[in-house]
Amino acid sequence: MPGVDEKDREILKILRSNGRITLTELGKRVGLSPASVKNRLEKLEKLGAIKGYSAVIDPAFLDEYVSAFLELKLAIDDHTVDSLLKKVAELENVEAVYRKTGERSILIKASFHDTDEVKVFVGRLKDLFGKNLERAEVTLILDTFKEGWIPFERRRG
Amino acid sequence: MPGVDEKDREILKILRSNGRITLTELGKRVGLSPASVKNRLEKLEKLGAIKGYSAVIDPAFLDEYVSAFLELKLAIDDHTVDSLLKKVAELENVEAVYRKTGERSILIKASFHDTDEVKVFVGRLKDLFGKNLERAEVTLILDTFKEGWIPFERRRG
DNA sequence: GCTGAAATTCTGGAGTG
C-alpha cells in the first residue's frame, strides 16, 4: 500500500483489538509522539484504512436474543444489486453484509429479538430483491467465541 | 437484563457504531454527565455487556489480501471442543469464530496474505481437530458492505 | 448522579532535521 509504512501497520493492528487506546499510549507503543500518531490516524482514516471504531456488544444486553446468518442465492448477482445490498447494510439490526464465492453468494449477519422478527426480516428481503431472490437460508448462531479481533468469553447455555 | 436500564442500552447502541466517542459527547446524547457515563461504562464492561473496543480496518492495508470463511463439519461437536475453538480464536489472523446450527456447525472468519496461507491454515485445523474434523469448506469473501455495525464503502474491483 | 478541582490527554502552530 502506497504511503503506508510499518509504523502505520503497527498502529492499525493495535487499534484493531484496542479501539479506545489513547494517542499517548499508542505513541509509546510504536515510538512516536501523540501528535504524530494523530497525524497518522487522520491520514489512515482519509485513505480508508480505518473504516470506523466499534464496541463489541453482547447482543443479549440489547434484548437481541437471536443472532443469525442469512445466505441469499440470487438469480443475478452483479454490481447492479450493490445499491440494494447497501440498503440492507443500513438496516439497524444488520451487523455485516458480504459478497462471497459459491452459489449462496450473499451473507448477512443480523440480530433479532425473537424468531418472529427473523420471519419479518426475510419477508423484507423478498420485497427488496423481488424475483431476483431465489433462496434465503437462515442459520442460527449458537455461540460466539471471537468477534472483531476481540475474544468472547463463552456464555453458558 | 438486570441492572441495565434504557440509558445503558442507548449507550451500548451508540458505542457499537462510534467506539471512540468521548465521554462528554456520549453524556450529551443520553442526557448524563461525563462522570456518570464513565461509571456506567465501567459497570457495563464488568457485566460483560461490552466485550471490547475495536477499529474496523480494511485488511488490504495490512497485506491481508484474502479474507475467507471456513465452515467445519465435526463428527462430534459438544462443549468438549470448546477449548480447541478457543485456541483457534486466539490465532492472529482469525477474526471471528461461531458455533451455529446446521451440519457445518463451526464458522470461522480469517484473513490471509495469499491462498497458500489458506492451505496452511486448513492443515493446522486438521492437526488441531484430528479425526473429529470431517470436512472443512472454504469460501472467499469478494466484497464487504458492512462489518461490525460500520458500513464499508465498496472498493472497486 | 452531580459538582469542582487536579491530572491527563488532545490539539494546533512554530520550529527542526
Add this chain to the structure above:
DNA sequence: CACTCCAGAATTTCAGC
C-alpha cells in the same frame, strides 16, 4: 515532509456531596 516540542483547550479522573 514527517516529526517534535510546547502551550492552551478539552477531556478524564477522583474527591466529596
